[in-house]
Every structure is written in C-alpha cells, then in structure tokens.
Amino acid sequence: MRDRIRSVLRHHAQLAQSIEELADDADLYRAGLTSHATVNVMLALEDEFEIEFPESLLLRRTFGSVNAIEEALMSVPTSSTRG
Amino acid sequence: MELAQVGCPSPIGFPLAARILPSSMTESALRLGTDIVDVRSVEASIERFGRRYLERVYTDAEIAYCRSGAGGGAERFAARFAAKEATLKVLRPADWRPEWRHIEVVREEGGWCEIQLRGPAATLAEQQGIQIVSCSLAHERSYATAVVLGAPVGASADTRRAQTSPVSEPPAPPTDPFPPSDHA
Numbered sequence: 001m002r003d004r005i006r007s008v009l010r011h012h013a014q015l016a017q018s019i020e021e022l023a024d025d026a027d028l029y030r031a032g033l034t035s036h037a038t039v040n041v042m043l044a045l046e047d048e049f050e051i052e053f054p055e056s057l058l059l060r061r062t063f064g065s066v067n068a069i070e071e072a073l074m075s076v077p078t079s080s081t082r083g
Numbered sequence: 084m085e086l087a088q089v090g091c092p093s094p095i096g097f098p099l100a101a102r103i104l105p106s107s108m109t110e111s112a113l114r115l116g117t118d119i120v121d122v123r124s125v126e127a128s129i130e131r132f133g134r135r136y137l138e139r140v141y142t143d144a145e146i147a148y149c150r151s152g153a154g155g156g157a158e159r160f161a162a163r164f165a166a167k168e169a170t171l172k173v174l175r176p177a178d179w180r181p182e183w184r185h186i187e188v189v190r191e192e193g194g195w196c197e198i199q200l201r202g203p204a205a206t207l208a209e210q211q212g213i214q215i216v217s218c219s220l221a222h223e224r225s226y227a228t229a230v231v232l233g234a235p236v237g238a239s240a241d242t243r244r245a246q247t248s249p250v251s252e253p254p255a256p257p258t259d260p261f262p263p264s265d266h267a
Contacts, residue, residue, distance in 0.1 A: 043132045
C-alpha cells in the first residue's frame, strides 16, 4: 500500500524534494505540500484505491505523512468504497 | 469612546485600527489571512480530475461564474481557492477543517467580492467570535492571490464606516473610467 501511496505523492504532491528522500513518517507539509496540492493528492488517492474520503477524514493530519495517509485509507469505511 | 492605539501607521500617521476599533479590541483581535495559488496547478487539476475537482472545492455558483469568462476560468478558480485558504487562516481551525464549499466567494454586482460562510465554517467563525468583514482577490496569468480580513463580531459597523469614510483619501473624480473592482 505504501508504494501506491508514494506513487500518488510522486505524481501529485508537488513536493520541494523527492518523495524517495522522505521517510514514511516525514512531515509532508514541511516538505512543501500545499493546500491545493492536498486536493490533488486526495482525489488521486480516491482514484488509486477506488474509495471516497468521508468528510470526517478531511483533516490536515490525514495527509501529513505516508504513515498518516495509510492509516486514513485503512480506516475508510466500506460504504465509502466505490461500487 | 476611548480608542486603542494599535495597528500600523496610516498615511496620516495615525494608526488605522485606532480609528476603527474601541480600546477593548486589541490588535490581535483583527485577523488577516492571505494565500497565493499557482494558476497552472489549478489548470492541471481541472484537466486531470475535471468536475470531481471542481465540485469538491467550489460551489455551483462559483463554478458558473468562473466558467462564464473567456477561457476555462482557471485564474478565477485559483483566486477563489486562495480566498478560501485565506479565510481558513483567519478562522484558524486547530486540525479539523471545514469543507472548501462551505467557504464561498460571492461576487457582488459592483465587481467586488465577499466571503459567505455556511455550515461548519459559519459555526467555526461563530465559536471564535470572528466575522469576515472584507476580502480582495487578484490574479495574473500565472498566479492568483487573496487577502481576507476578520474582525470580532460587533466591530463590523465601525469597521465598515471606516472603510467607506476614508480620512486621508483625496476625493474621487466625478467620473472614474476605471472604477475599482476585483474583476476576479
């Protein structure tokens, strides 16, 4: 799952440094993730994992690190999975 | 009414905030938010995600207005995203954040814009005793920016009077061929 998350970040996060240089717990906002890029990351994750983020997960910390994204994806209720 | 001696010097050397706020409201009571957005990034989002991107971030009215101009309206969308982010900087949510669609840029007939809050965004402002009193948007081909001003609830009357009765501004010419407008 982390490889797929990193792939999404590589293409959509527009970070100031390479995602390969960042640890799984590295702060993506400190690495240059902007609010607008967060929208792209969210939509790309929804495409990649065929889910829809519920409003309860639209938190700044949800997209704060690879680990945080993984945790959020694993918590998405099955009802939010695209049919 | 005793006035607070706070704020930046105005062109006539008298703090602007002192003219618009009573002494019970300190400088920290005013909240200013600003943001800048790369228009190309918005263009890329529209191209990549289409209506899913637009409908997740912008209200139907915002989409209709931005689409009404020449081109795809990416500059206008970018200015609105900047305004939404600038508003969040004024509202200062700790972690949870309102949906982008609950912060709407409403364009008035005169050309200037106002911020309208709905749902949880309005509740957040209410809880903090803050109201959005003014905003300004601007864009060029590459970048869009917005500034949003928040003030304590109850200060709006004084604030608006100060905005409409500038002390140091020269009188406007009888006919202004280029009336001020955000055009955003």
